[in-house]
Amino acid sequence: MDTSTQQEQASRAAGPEGPAAPDPQAPPPLTDDLAALLDDGRLYLEAEMAFQKSRVSYAAGQGKSGLAMGVAALALIHLALIALAVGLVIALSPYLSPIGATVAVAFALLVLAFLLGLGARRRFGGIARAFAKDQQT
Numbered sequence: 001m002d003t004s005t006q007q008e009q010a011s012r013a014a015g016p017e018g019p020a021a022p023d024p025q026a027p028p029p030l031t032d033d034l035a036a037l038l039d040d041g042r043l044y045l046e047a048e049m050a051f052q053k054s055r056v057s058y059a060a061g062q063g064k065s066g067l068a069m070g071v072a073a074l075a076l077i078h079l080a081l082i083a084l085a086v087g088l089v090i091a092l093s094p095y096l097s098p099i100g101a102t103v104a105v106a107f108a109l110l111v112l113a114f115l116l117g118l119g120a121r122r123r124f125g126g127i128a129r130a131f132a133k134d135q136q137t
Helices: 003-014 030-136
Strands: none
Touching: none
């Protein structure tokens, strides 16, 4: 066969519109599906990262303002306890003298602080023992 005959046969097989069009009923090639899957995965990852960044930003903002409010509350509690101690000294002054009232209130506060410290030490010791058991096993 010569080349002109081959060209004629190819043009007859292709039809008058040109080369044969792909079958619309045929499924897309696997490479197209994989490319679409990669694009979808990349898009999902970008959206998830943006969402998590916004969550962290929100949590940080709320945490900062919550911490500031907590510190302010503790400062006010501290001032109230100071006022209570001063009030106790003033109230006990007629009965124990000003020096005696001051010593009595200071001693009572030191005993309370000591008892709270012992309780804290016991709690922290319990935590240390719990972790020591985990490390032994």
